[in-house]
Every structure is written in C-alpha cells, then in structure tokens.
Amino acid sequence: MQVKTFEEYQKTYQYSVDYPEQFWEGIANNFQWRKKWNKVLSWNFSEPNIKWFEGAKLNITENCLDRHLAENGDKPAIIWEPNDPNKESITLSYKILHEQVCRFGNVLKKNGVKKGDRVCIYMPMVPELAVAVLACARIGAVHSVVFGGFSAKSIADRINDAECKIVITADGAFRGAKQIQLKEVIDDALIGCPTVEKVIVLTHTRTPVSMLKGRDLWWEDEIKLVDTNCPAEEMDAEDLLFILYTSGSTGKPKGVVHTIGGYMVYAGYTFSNVFNYQPDEVFFCTADIGWITGHSYIVYGPLSQGATSLMFEGIPTYPDASRMWQVVEKHKVNILYTAPTAIRSLMSFGLEPVQGVDLSSLRVLGSVGEPINEEAWHWFDENIGKSNCPIVDTWWQTETGGIMISPIAYVTPTKPSFATLPLPGIQPILVDEQGNEIEGNGVSGNLCIKFPWPGMLRTTYGDHERCKLTYFSTYENLYFTGDGCLRDEDGYYRITGRVDDVINVSGHRIGTAEVENAINMHAGVVESAVVGYPHDVKGQGIYAFVIFPNTHNDEDLTRKDILQTVTRVIGAIAKPDKILFVSGLPKTRSGKIMRRILRKIAEGDTSNLGDITTLLDPAVVEEIIEKAKK
Numbered sequence: 001m002q003v004k005t006f007e008e009y010q011k012t013y014q015y016s017v018d019y020p021e022q023f024w025e026g027i028a029n030n031f032q033w034r035k036k037w038n039k040v041l042s043w044n045f046s047e048p049n050i051k052w053f054e055g056a057k058l059n060i061t062e063n064c065l066d067r068h069l070a071e072n073g074d075k076p077a078i079i080w081e082p083n084d085p086n087k088e089s090i091t092l093s094y095k096i097l098h099e100q101v102c103r104f105g106n107v108l109k110k111n112g113v114k115k116g117d118r119v120c121i122y123m124p125m126v127p128e129l130a131v132a133v134l135a136c137a138r139i140g141a142v143h144s145v146v147f148g149g150f151s152a153k154s155i156a157d158r159i160n161d162a163e164c165k166i167v168i169t170a171d172g173a174f175r176g177a178k179q180i181q182l183k184e185v186i187d188d189a190l191i192g193c194p195t196v197e198k199v200i201v202l203t204h205t206r207t208p209v210s211m212l213k214g215r216d217l218w219w220e221d222e223i224k225l226v227d228t229n230c231p232a233e234e235m236d237a238e239d240l241l242f243i244l245y246t247s248g249s250t251g252k253p254k255g256v257v258h259t260i261g262g263y264m265v266y267a268g269y270t271f272s273n274v275f276n277y278q279p280d281e282v283f284f285c286t287a288d289i290g291w292i293t294g295h296s297y298i299v300y301g302p303l304s305q306g307a308t309s310l311m312f313e314g315i316p317t318y319p320d321a322s323r324m325w326q327v328v329e330k331h332k333v334n335i336l337y338t339a340p341t342a343i344r345s346l347m348s349f350g351l352e353p354v355q356g357v358d359l360s361s362l363r364v365l366g367s368v369g370e371p372i373n374e375e376a377w378h379w380f381d382e383n384i385g386k387s388n389c390p391i392v393d394t395w396w397q398t399e400t401g402g403i404m405i406s407p408i409a410y411v412t413p414t415k416p417s418f419a420t421l422p423l424p425g426i427q428p429i430l431v432d433e434q435g436n437e438i439e440g441n442g443v444s445g446n447l448c449i450k451f452p453w454p455g456m457l458r459t460t461y462g463d464h465e466r467c468k469l470t471y472f473s474t475y476e477n478l479y480f481t482g483d484g485c486l487r488d489e490d491g492y493y494r495i496t497g498r499v500d501d502v503i504n505v506s507g508h509r510i511g512t513a514e515v516e517n518a519i520n521m522h523a524g525v526v527e528s529a530v531v532g533y534p535h536d537v538k539g540q541g542i543y544a545f546v547i548f549p550n551t552h553n554d555e556d557l558t559r560k561d562i563l564q565t566v567t568r569v570i571g572a573i574a575k576p577d578k579i580l581f582v583s584g585l586p587k588t589r590s591g592k593i594m595r596r597i598l599r600k601i602a603e604g605d606t607s608n609l610g611d612i613t614t615l616l617d618p619a620v621v622e623e624i625i626e627k628a629k630k
C-alpha cells in the first residue's frame with residue numbers, strides 16, 4: 001500500500017477522488033478482518049452520520065499483535081527508553097507485548113470491565129501504558145487516555161463525561177528532573193467521580209501512595225492472578241475504540257470519538273506511506289500517548305504495520321540538550337517524528353549538543369503539532385538530517401485520526417514550512433467566510449474537507465449536537481478544521497494557524513475560553529480576556545488581560561496566585577505566560593470583548609488597531625497599550 005513515486009502519487013490521488021470507495025476498500029484489504037464489510041461507506045455531513053466498513057467484524061489488537069506473531073514474534077514491537085539515561089532500556093517483542101496485553105486484558109475483565117465500558121488511563125510514558133491501551137481494545141473496552149499534565153479537576157471532568165468505570169494509573173511519573181504524583185492527583189479527582197469502581201496502580205517511581213481498601217489495586221498483584229489466554233473480543237467496525245478530549249473555542253473540552261475499523265485503516269495507511277517505513281526500521285515518535293499523535297504514531301499506526309516503535313519516557317533536554325540525539329544514536333533510530341517546539345527549544349542550545357553524536361541511522365524526519373517556521377525547518381534539515389533526509393511536515397488533528405496533508409517521504413518534493421499536498425483519499429478545500437469555495441492557486445482561506453475519510457471523528461462523546469455544531473455547521477456539507485490555510489502557486493498547502501479562539505502552545509491546543517474560565521474562578525477576579533501571541537519556543541504563548549482583583553495590593557503575588565488557580569483548574573500546561581492587570585477590557589457597545597485589539601497589543605503591534613471608535617470606552621485601549629509596554 002506504499003506509494004513509491006510522485007507520478008504514482010498523482011495517479012493514486014486522482015483515483016481516490018474519482019473512486020473513493022474502491023480506493024479505501026483496496027487499502028482496507030491490507031488488514032485482517034474476521035468478516036469483511038457489506039458496505040464501504042455511507043455518509044452525510046448534515047447530521048453528521050459517517051460509517052466506514054459497515055458490517056465488518058474485527059479486533060484491532062489482532063491487527064497490531066496476533067497477525068505478526070508467526071513471522072515476527074521475536075521482532076521488537078516497543079523499545080522503551082527511560083527518563084534516566086543510566087537506567088536500562090526495555091525491549092518488548094511482539095510475542096511478549098501480546099502476552100502482556102492478554103494478561104492485562106484478563107485483569108480488566110476480572111475487575112468487571114466489559115465490552116463498551118469506558119476506562120480512564122492516566123499513566124507515565126512506560127510500556128505498561130501501551131499495554132493498558134491495547135488491553136482495553138482487546139476486550140472491547142473504550143479507552144480515554146488523559147495526559148499526565150492535567151489537574152485533578154480536569155481528570156474528574158473527563159472521567160465523569162465518559163462515565164468511566166475504572167482508572168489505570170501509576171504511583172508517579174518522572175519528567176526530566178521532576179516527579180509527578182499521579183496517584184495523588186487521581187485520589188483528588190476521584191472525590192467527585194461516582195462511576196469509578198476500581199483503580200489499578202502501577203509501581204513506577206516508588207513514591208508513597210495511599211491505597212483505598214476495596215477500590216485500589218496494585219498492577220503487580222493483579223497480573224499474578226490471571227493467565228495470558230485472552231481471546232480478542234469480536235467488534236463491529238463502527239464500535240468505539242477510544243475517546244480523546246481536546247479543547248475547542250467554547251466550553252469544556254470535548255471527547256472526540258474514534259471507531260475501530262476506520263481508525264485502524266487510516267492510522268496504518270498513513271504511517272506506512274508518509275514515513276516510508278521499511279521492515280526492521282526503528283520509528284521514534286516523541287509525542288506523549290496522552291495526545292492523538294501518540295495514539296496514532298506510537299501505538300496503533302506502527303504496531304498495525306508490524307513496526308518497531310520507540311517510546312521515550314523523558315524530555316529532550318534532560319539531563320541535557322543532547323538527550324534526544326543520544327536516544328537516536330543509542331537505538332539507531334531511522335525515522336524521527338517530533339514537534340517544532342522541541343526543535344526550536346533544542347536549536348537554542350546551539351550545535352554543541354549535536355556534535356559528536358552519530359545520527360547517520362536517520363532516514364526520514366517528521367514534524368507535527370503546529371506550523372514549522374522556516375528557520376526551524378532548515379536547522380532540522382541541515383543539522384539533524386544532514387541535508388539527506390526528507391522532512392515530512394504533517395498537518396492533521398485529533399479529529400482527523402491521522403495525517404491528512406503531508407509530503408510522502410521520498411515521493412513528494414518538500415518545501416520549507418509547507419505541509420505540501422493532501423494524501424490520496426483526502427479532499428481539502430479552501431472557503432471564504434461565507435463558505436464559497438476559493439478555487440485556483442495562490443489563494444488563502446479557511447481549510448475544510450469535503451469528503452469523508454476512514455479516520456475522521458464520528459461524534460463527540462455524549463453530545464452529538466456539539467459535534468455537528470463545531471465541525472459541520474459553519475459551512476454546509478463540509479468538515480471545518482478551524483485552521484487557516486494558504487495554497488501557493490504550485491498548489492502546495494501551508495497551514496497558517498487557528499482561525500478560532502484556540503491557542504496552540506507547544507503543539508498543545510488550549511481554548512482561550514477555558515483559560516478565562518479558570519482565571520475567573522480566582523477570588524476577586526471580575527473578568528479576563530485571553531489571547532495567543534508569538535512565542536520563540538512555544539510557537540504561541542498565553543497572554544491574559546485581567547481586571548485587577550482588589551483583594552490585596554501585591555500585583556506580583558496576585559499574579560502567582562492566579563497561576564496557581566489555573567494550575568488547579570486545568571493543569572500547568574494552561575498557565576499564562578503573561579498576565580497584565582488592567583482596569584477594563586475593550587468592549588463593543590453590545591458588550592463583546594474585542595479580542596482583535598488585544599491580540600494586536602499582545603503581539604506588540606499597536607500601529608494599526610483598526611477602528612476603535614465603536615468601543616464602549618476607547619480610553620481603556622490607551623491604558624492597556626501603556627501598561628503592556630512596561
């Protein structure tokens with residue numbers, strides 16, 4: 001199913017547009033099904049109602065594990081590199097991973113988890129995280145992985161939204177020089193989660209934890225009580241595989257739902273093609289499994305293709321800025337998939353950390369999560385790829401399940417800061433504010449997709465109306481991505497960033513409304529407005545304009561207090577980089593905050609603020625500009 005030349009890409013692309021069902025049927029035939037579909041696709045974007053491979057039966061873990069056992073049972077499935085470089089790395093062959101997944105699947109069953117039940121996973125980046133995810137899929141349970149950086153309140157919201165029956169966690173996590181007390185956070189979260197019956201706790205950091213009788217169980221004890229015989233549950237292609245929460249422009253994070261058959265086909269197809277994966281290569285995706293990139297390109301994509309996936313517990317700068325390159329050298333990584341924010345952060349340490357490290361195993365480089373600026377692109381190309389590795393700048397989203405617009409390594413000619421062309425099967429379209437198609441090249445607009453693909457979200461958990469409103473109502477009959485996009489003279493796509501109130505901080509999506517709600521929970525705060533601004537390393541930083549709470553007069557301490565509140569409510573990842581205290585916010589006469597103006601001020605560009613005469617109180621703008629300069 002790999003495209004090999006640019007001519008073949010062009011032909012395949014055209015075929016996929018002319019005969020989408022035949023195209024996807026051909027791709028799906030590369031996977032193992034217990035029973036094939038009656039119908040490849042039925043869809044409408046108005047409800048929306050999207051079904052791929054209807055009537056087909058399968059289990060995704062048979063595709064990710066069992067089918068590789070006969071020929072590749074001893075091949076490494078997962079190589080784990082710990083946070084501490086002095087600790088041993090661990091390799092799990094397909095045979096061993098299969099065994100562990102089956103065993104843990106039985107642990108889940110023993111503890112009452114049934115097909116369709118939701119399981120919350122809040123774990124460090126250890127092999128057991130992949131085992132837990134796959135064990136859910138094995139027995140037909142729906143996983144909801146929550147990133148280790150979220151607060152107790154955020155976890156509780158997610159657990160309650162999905163009505164999870166069980167939580168899988170660990171005592172703690174190592175992240176660089178820091179330790180995160182995962183179990184403690186879970187204990188706080190569970191005070192408000194009536195649906196959770198059991199908590200399974202893995203020993204990892206050996207930090208003391210409280211274990212509640214009747215509810216909490218040790219992973220190590222549980223796996224001794226079961227055997228490794230765990231037949232895969234037969235699932236429908238459209239049964240739920242997982243829920244993953246992501247921020248939008250309004251309200252609480254929504255649970256993006258992916259279903260088994262389509263997601264599997266899409267993750268496997270994109271992995272194999274985009275990275276040009278060759279047998280026996282080592283693939284290293286530096287994301288956390290708490291994000292979609294980890295789901296699709298640490299777990300499901302690589303394993304469905306029988307690949308070796310490297311899982312790294314630590315961070316690129318610990319114990320020093322050469323760590324990521326050391327990991328590449330140590331495990332002879334062939335394909336490195338990382339984020340612009342990591343590249344920019346490592347760039348700032350100069351070339352010394354790269355020198356003397358053998359990076360000659362590298363063959364393909366990848367980028368994901370946010371637009372990659374030209375400087376970072378060139379640095380990555382020259383110093384890491386030695387101008388000899390194609391860079392695939394992959395654009396996609398939690399909602400798309402897998403890569404959508406991207407070069408195919410060794411096939412598509414690349415261009416710095418361009419995600420280049422849609423993969424075969426993907427039909428992007430640019431529209432203006434009214435939803436009219438903008439045709440031709442050398443144009444910009446809002447990026448939409450006009451035809452379904454197997455990896456697309458099916459709904460937002462428990463609230464289908466919200467899915468419809470967020471993605472399918474802005475423009476009729478189109479999936480709206482929320483991104484702005486340029487199509488250049490060559491027809492190449494460059495994603496320019498979000499056009500809604502979502503900020504992309506270090507490749508993580510954060511809704512401005514969510515941060516505002518958190519800030520407004522702080523005692524004394526009357527109102528706040530949050531916008532993004534350009535940040536050298538993070539891509540975008542969070543800038544909060546807050547009406548000063550007159551609780552006490554120490555601005556500095558109040559600022560820290562507010563950060564503390566945001567950390568409690570959402571998690572440290574949502575902490576504003578800047579807080580500016582103001583006496584009022586620029587509002588229209590109808591009371592709407594003029595974010596456009598605040599965005600300009602945050603960017604430090606106040607030369608052209610546009611028309612501010614419609615404001616309720618134009619003087620407030622002067623005040624904010626003055627304060628922001630200081």
Ligand code: 6R9
Binds near residue numbers: 292293367396498507
């Ligand atoms: C996979 C992932 C999605 C948002 C997306 C866009 C931005 C992702 C990008 C990119 C420019 C790229 N984004 N990849 N922008 N170039 N190659 O990141 O999913 O966390 O849901 O974020 O990230 O704005 O809409 P998710």
